[in-house]
Amino acid sequence: MPINYYIFLSIALFVIGITGVLTRRNAIIIFMCIEIMLNAVNLLLVAFSKMHHLAKAATDATAGTDGQLFVFFIMVVAAAEVSVGLAIIVMMYRNIHSVDVNFLNRLKH
């Protein structure tokens, strides 16, 4: 399968994520959109890693795994982020009984 397919899929996912972050007001949905963006990047990393070392992979089983290792890092960081982010959202709901980010404009004060 050519690399183009992966790239187009990743770009599509990433743009969906960005659009979601920019347009939606619900904090949980924004959160989900961020996850989509992260996974778009993950997908691209795995694809590049695999395709780049295609020639070597026949002889060396470990060739081209470094890019895939990055994906695990990103997943770990994303998991940590989710735990913190969800906690923030819970606290936010407890305080203002809403998860609408437009209510959170106190940063300017």
Added chain:
Amino acid sequence: MQNVLQISWLIPMLPLLGFLINGLGRKTLSKSLIGIIGCGVVLLSFVLSIGVFLQVKNGNTLVADYFDFISVRSLHIPFAFQVDQLSSLFLLIITGVGFLIHVYSVSYMHEETPEHFGRYFSYLNLFIFSMLILVMGANYVIMFIGWEGVGLCSYLLIGYWFKNTEYNKAANKAFVMNRIGDLGFLIAIFWIISKIGSTNFSEVFSNTSKFSPGDITAITLLLFIGATGKSAQIPLYTWLPDAMAGPTPVSALIHAATMVTAGIYMIARSNILYSMSELSRNVVAIVGLVTAILAATIALKQNDIKKILAYSTVSQLGYMFLALGVGAYSAGVFHVMTHAFFKALLFLAAGSVIHAMGGEQDIRKMGGLSGKLKTTYITFLIGCIAIAGVPPFSGFFSKDAILLSAFGHNKILYVIALLGVMLTAFYMFRLLVITFSGRFRGTDEQKHHLHESPPAMTVVLIILAVLSVIGGFVGIPAVLMKGGDMITGFLSPVIPVKAVEAVSQSTELLLMGLSTLLVVITIVFAWFRFRNCSFPASKGIGKLLENKWYVDELYDTIIVRPINKLGEILNEALEKSGIDAFVNGVGKAVLYGGRQLRWLQSGQVGSYVLLMVISMLLFFVLQFFLRK
């Protein structure tokens, strides 16, 4: 006895020591102790100076390097003293007259509090120190140190009564005027260094071939600008009459006997350079003569006893420059010496009068003082006769030497100079007659208070009077007594005796007789003219003279006011609408920018994210284009 020369460095160091003790201890020492220290150090210097003088008279001179004062690459300026005929003569005048004036001051300033008394004597000692450095320096830089030092002391002492704003202004005026001249001196020093690579007198005068004629003229004229500042010649003379704001002994010491002759000393010292430039000498002679006449005419109409003497000093200094200009350097130095005696005497006698009158300086309010102030009167009379130039008083010999040289140089100079001599006799006797004869015109209280000054003052007056009488005998012209002109012979190693101008003996005697006759006639005329005088308001030329030819007003109009105006314009144009506007503009721009940028920080997370995405996209696009 060679060792007296070896310790000649003590001569300036002793007054410096006195300055330090009196200056630092002025709050703790008693007045009598301050007086003893102040006079004592100068007396010791005087004794040493006599020893040095006797050595020099036997032909021993000294040039001693003490340490490198400035050392830059190939330029070495040593801190060195030179004791030769010219400087030893000045040493005697400075320490001798200086000591007498110190003694006089102890009595004159007795009403001051101990602290100010100490301040006064420390300044006086510092002045003596600076003046000695000036005449002992073996190169132009050391001379310049002393030159600036005396200028500083002059400033400090003119403004001694610093609570009076007018006096402070006079002090400032003196300082600023001197600075103008000093700049000329300084440029001349740089010029000499650039041509010779040294400022030592011995090296400069033996390497004159390295100068082009243009260099010589420029250097000598610049040196002369320095001299016009210090020695109060046109155009920088206006500070000297104002300098009378200082205590009277200061006027006698600094503004009559010693400091103002520094310019004469400097030119006499540089006589080898001046001999090489005809133009410079003519400038010196003409400026000197014009100053002499101008100051003499102003003195005719002044009413302040010290101002008359001040203008008289300016006038006499003009004669000295005339002598230098016509090449009669030793006559100029001779006149410095006799002038130091009789002008110090006149100032101190005037101080005695002011003292008796309780601070009054206007001669219109005096009169008839000869009865109460006998010693002062007689000494003042001697001073007047000496300055007028009646034989055999000292002024006659020195003035005659100058007149004779002027005659040999140019007849027109001689005639004008002779006119000046008559003016001198006239205004001095006007001063004498108005002050001492006639009836008393002051208040009753002053009349009651009139008394002769204490012995410490009158003894000094008597000594100076004796010197004023006999001081001229060291320079009796050869036509009257063979070998009588000792001073020219004494100075000949420093000042080469030039070939005598063709003036026959009979002409010389005739000229002497003529000047004496004219002076005596003038004196008699002045005596009867002012015997019973009234003081009508002056009109016409008299008013012009009374207002000093309006020179101060002229300077005010053409220099002071334009500069003030320029300052105002620059203040408006450059300071306020230039620099200030720029500085304030920066502040305003930051404030304005901040106010506009504030709208970006809305607090809406969405807008922040949008901006972030847009800017990231921008960077991508930018990178895409820049990659080529």
